[in-house]
Amino acid sequence: MSFVVKMDDKKIKVDIESTQLKDILIYCKPKERLVLMRKFWLNGEKEIPLQKIWKEYSLTRERVRQIETQALMRFRRLIVGNEVYMNVLSESKKILEVHGGILSEDSLISKIINKNLFKFSKQELKLILVSDFDITYLKRNKYLSKAFYIEPLYEDLLTKMVIFSQDHFNKRKESQDLYEFISVLKDEFADDVRDIPFLKNDLFYINFFSIVRDMSILDWKIGLVDFDDINPKTVKLKMLYTMRRLNKPIHYQELPAKIMEWFPNSKVKVNTVHNDLVKHNDVFVNLGLGLYWLKEWGYEGWSVRDILIRVFKKFDRPMNTKELSKEVLKQKMVSQNTVLLNLQKYKDDFKRIDKGLYQYTWE
Numbered sequence: 001m002s003f004v005v006k007m008d009d010k011k012i013k014v015d016i017e018s019t020q021l022k023d024i025l026i027y028c029k030p031k032e033r034l035v036l037m038r039k040f041w042l043n044g045e046k047e048i049p050l051q052k053i054w055k056e057y058s059l060t061r062e063r064v065r066q067i068e069t070q071a072l073m074r075f076r077r078l079i080v081g082n083e084v085y086m087n088v089l090s091e092s093k094k095i096l097e098v099h100g101g102i103l104s105e106d107s108l109i110s111k112i113i114n115k116n117l118f119k120f121s122k123q124e125l126k127l128i129l130v131s132d133f134d135i136t137y138l139k140r141n142k143y144l145s146k147a148f149y150i151e152p153l154y155e156d157l158l159t160k161m162v163i164f165s166q167d168h169f170n171k172r173k174e175s176q177d178l179y180e181f182i183s184v185l186k187d188e189f190a191d192d193v194r195d196i197p198f199l200k201n202d203l204f205y206i207n208f209f210s211i212v213r214d215m216s217i218l219d220w221k222i223g224l225v226d227f228d229d230i231n232p233k234t235v236k237l238k239m240l241y242t243m244r245r246l247n248k249p250i251h252y253q254e255l256p257a258k259i260m261e262w263f264p265n266s267k268v269k270v271n272t273v274h275n276d277l278v279k280h281n282d283v284f285v286n287l288g289l290g291l292y293w294l295k296e297w298g299y300e301g302w303s304v305r306d307i308l309i310r311v312f313k314k315f316d317r318p319m320n321t322k323e324l325s326k327e328v329l330k331q332k333m334v335s336q337n338t339v340l341l342n343l344q345k346y347k348d349d350f351k352r353i354d355k356g357l358y359q360y361t362w363e
Contacts, residue, residue: 021124024078032071039068040127076131088118088128092135096150100204102158104211105137105146138211145211152196157189162212164188166224169215175223175230178206235276238263240283240294249293252277288333304342307331309349312360320356 025033079085095111109125130137138147143162182205193199209215216230223230232238238259256268277284277292284292311327325336343350343358350358
């Protein structure tokens with residue numbers, strides 16, 4: 001470590017190029033060091049919310065907040081003149097500007113790490129960013145998740161935009177094209193667009209929506225998280241979404257893996273998928289051989305006998321086995337022999353009138 005120690009922390013020079021940030025905290029007061037170590041999990045433990053800290057140490061909520069504020073200011077004074085520290089902030093501001101002035105906490109820190117310019121951990125980068133005056137840290141609240149943004153953006157404006165968006169979709173009661181809604185927001189906040197250049201950038205809105213807690217984007221559509229087409233929650237809805245994206249029949253054993261490609265946080269089992277496919281036969285059609293497809297695309301499914309009856313009713317004339325097999329294959333994956341066996345088995349329904357030629361016996 002390279003410290004030049006003075007009694008006044010304003011005059012302490014710290015070389016953070018060769019020093020872990022947690023070691024710098026020895027120059028903070030004991031309570032300040034404790035709060036920063038636990039709040040930013042610099043000791044390798046999970047991040048501790050301030051609420052838990054003040055309860056654990058019998059301090060008031062306001063007192064812990066004061067300690068955190070004082071600790072962050074002291075930390076900033078210790079490293080504010082360091083070149084590496086300034087480079088981290090400079091790169092962070094560039095990233096934020098390119099992405100519309102706002103990014104979620106995880107997104108910004110991941111982008112900094114991916115540049116591979118600094119040796120700092122995720123925890124250390126967060127402490128550096130939160131301690132800065134130019135980059136604003138947005139704490140999680142009832143409207144928004146954790147994020148960083150830069151001026152001239154401000155929290156009250158972000159909150160107003162959330163409230164407007166919530167009201168808009170509560171009245172609309174359905175999702176909307178993403179860029180169509182961005183245009184709605186731009187029109188609504190036209191006065192702010194003139195004063196805040198970031199609000200002219202579509203990328204701002206996309207990154208902003210990602211931190212709004214009760215909104216979601218899927219397939220370039222946006223809406224509230226309780227909209228089924230935006231945030232499918234059940235296995236049935238996820239299967240429906242996946243099949244529509246695939247736009248072709250799929251074997252039920254392959255379907256769970258495809259669902260998890262679109263919904264990585266979902267754990268879907270083959271048995272669950274198969275049970276839901278069978279249960280919701282008004283939505284999903286068994287094409288045979290384990291293949292399933294959607295009834296909305298004109299596939300009706302059912303047994304081979306049922307399909308044969310539908311085919312005869314559709315064409316209203318005698319048909320040979322080759323014609324029948326071709327039509328049945330459009331609805332179910334079966335062989336010509338299976339079609340023939342069904343024609344022979346259900347003699348009350350299908351009458352042979354010539355070699356290979358059948359007609360339906362109407363009730």
